[in-house]
Amino acid sequence: MSVDNFSISANSITGESTLVYQDFARQVQKTKGIKIINFGIGQPDLPTFGKIRESAKKALDEGFTSYTSAYGIDELRQKIAEHLSNKYGKVKKEEVIITPGAKTALYLAFLMYINPGDEVLIFDPSFYSYAEVVKMLGGVPVYVKMKFNENTGFSLNLSEVESKLTKKTKMIVLNNPHNPTGMVFDPIEIEKLMQIAKERRIILLSDEIYDYFIYEGKMKSVLEDPDWRDYVIYVNGFSKTFSMTGWRLGYVVAKENVIRKMAALAANIYTCATSFAQKGALAAFDSFDKVKEMISLFRKRRDTMYEELKKIKWIQVYKSAGAFYMFPYVGEILRKSNLSVKDFSLKLIEEKGVTTIPGEVFPLDVGKEFVRLSFAVNENDIREGIKRMKEFIDMLMTP
Ligand SMILES: Cc1ncc(COP(=O)(O)O)c(C=O)c1O
Structure with a gap:
């Protein structure tokens, strides 16, 4: 028996998670020195509300x-x-x-x-x-x-x-x-x-x-x-x-x-x-005024992200009604460029410093033609990130 002989439970884990892409982005930031726009984030970007901290x-x-x-x-x-x-x-x-x-x-x-x-x-x-x-x-x-x-x-x-x-x-x-x-x-x-x-x-x-x-x-x-x-x-x-x-x-x-x-x-x-x-x-439970403020901020960010994504003609996007994610369809781009969605996300990080999460992280098949973008990110970064994404996609789609 060695410490490398794991249980069925431990071996069942693929290790694939949203964190993998954030780690890769950090590496790219270090080696290339570009500012990363992180649409991979799964949490609000605000500090915990004051009353709770107190x-x-x-x-x-x-x-x-x-x-x-x-x-x-x-x-x-x-x-x-x-x-x-x-x-x-x-x-x-x-x-x-x-x-x-x-x-x-x-x-x-x-x-x-x-x-x-x-x-x-x-x-x-x-x-x-x-x-x-x-x-x-x-x-x-x-x-x-x-x-x-x-x-x-x-x-x-x-x-x-x-x-x-x-x-x-x-x-x-x-x-x-x-x-x-x-x-x-x-x-x-x-x-x-x-x-x-x-x-x-x-x-x-x-x-x-x-x-x-x-x-x-x-x-x-x-x-x-x-x-x-x-x-x-x-x-x-x-x-x-x-x-x-x-x-x-x-x-x-x-x-x-x-x-x-x-x-x-x-x-x-x-x-x-x-x-x-x-x-x-x-x-x-005394902080719902702050929650309300956060939601109206996120609504604005959602609208901005939707409008910006709409400008990329190769993708199809639905205007999210909830959570803080947009999940556009990128199937046409993947087919034309011969990339898997995972490679699409990795290349986007590597070339443009924009982190998205490839849909195949959310098993099994359907996500393989989608990427997830979080809009828990400030408006300037949303505009800049989608602009970079558009440049990347235009490059892929130019024969
Ligand atoms: C759908 C869903 N459920 C549960 C969780 C985990 O939440 P917690 O941080 O409370 O463990 C997340 C976090 O990303 C989530 O997206």
Whole structure:
């Protein structure tokens, strides 16, 4: 036995993530000295709001530095429950567990249900981590291809969902608003998906971490269904809405006995989320004025990015209704230039210092003709970055 003989779980990980492209950009910046325009970023570029920082500092100064309960501190669970109850429908404190980031919340959710061989329906494209964790646990990701239309964006493709259901289907993963496409899915589609999960007795894992990043239309939350306790595991977090990615705070909402079991797993994996970070998060609920300001700033940036991308005639772009990503179609450019989307992104970094994330990071096939650009970037950089991207594409398309 050597330290190089890894487990099936460790070997299941491809190592492909959005971080790879950011690392390559840093390398290019060092060797070429060009200013990098980073459209690869998956977090708001603003500092965490002041009240939250003050609240955490106070907790630190008052010595709130010990372990907390595996469920998280009661006040924060209560605030989350009240917040969701006001927004959607009754949620009790006992139905909430605080986790170190939404990623850990998702991990716990999969760990609770996946046995080797179980199938999990994952939309293609999707946030890369869902399929990786399913594979880590010996489960099988079953991809449901979404359909793209330049005017209406991507749709969930519910007939494809139904056709992929088997006796082994344990879970369906929904992410709304959606990373990487920027979709806020049609509430009717969401309702139908909920209906399928309920009727077929399949767990619906709903990641609603971008729920405040909505520029168009209305979002349907799975917590609006009074029967959610029968089939829903709901995940959210503080990272995006309050610009707190490094604080590592997320949460799960589920039926009380599910949360009790999750807390038992949590106690053996990470004990609890960071104590003073939780105290900081209490002030997040007094910071919605700041959230609102951030969203109107992001709406302007979205409009700018859309208008600039529209000037590149070889790409098709849908004006994102949510999250902070644009996901233009670049298939025609790839075919003409004989590049894979990965090479397209790498060459764009190398030649123009512009970081995008190739769609194939969001498995499996659909993303291979798209790139993801984040508009959590200031307006000048958006203009400059898309200008450089246009020059690069013009160069590729010139015979
Ligand atoms: C859809 C989605 N879910 C979950 C996460 C992870 O969030 P956290 O930083 O709270 O772990 C991200 C982060 O990029 C995401 O895009």
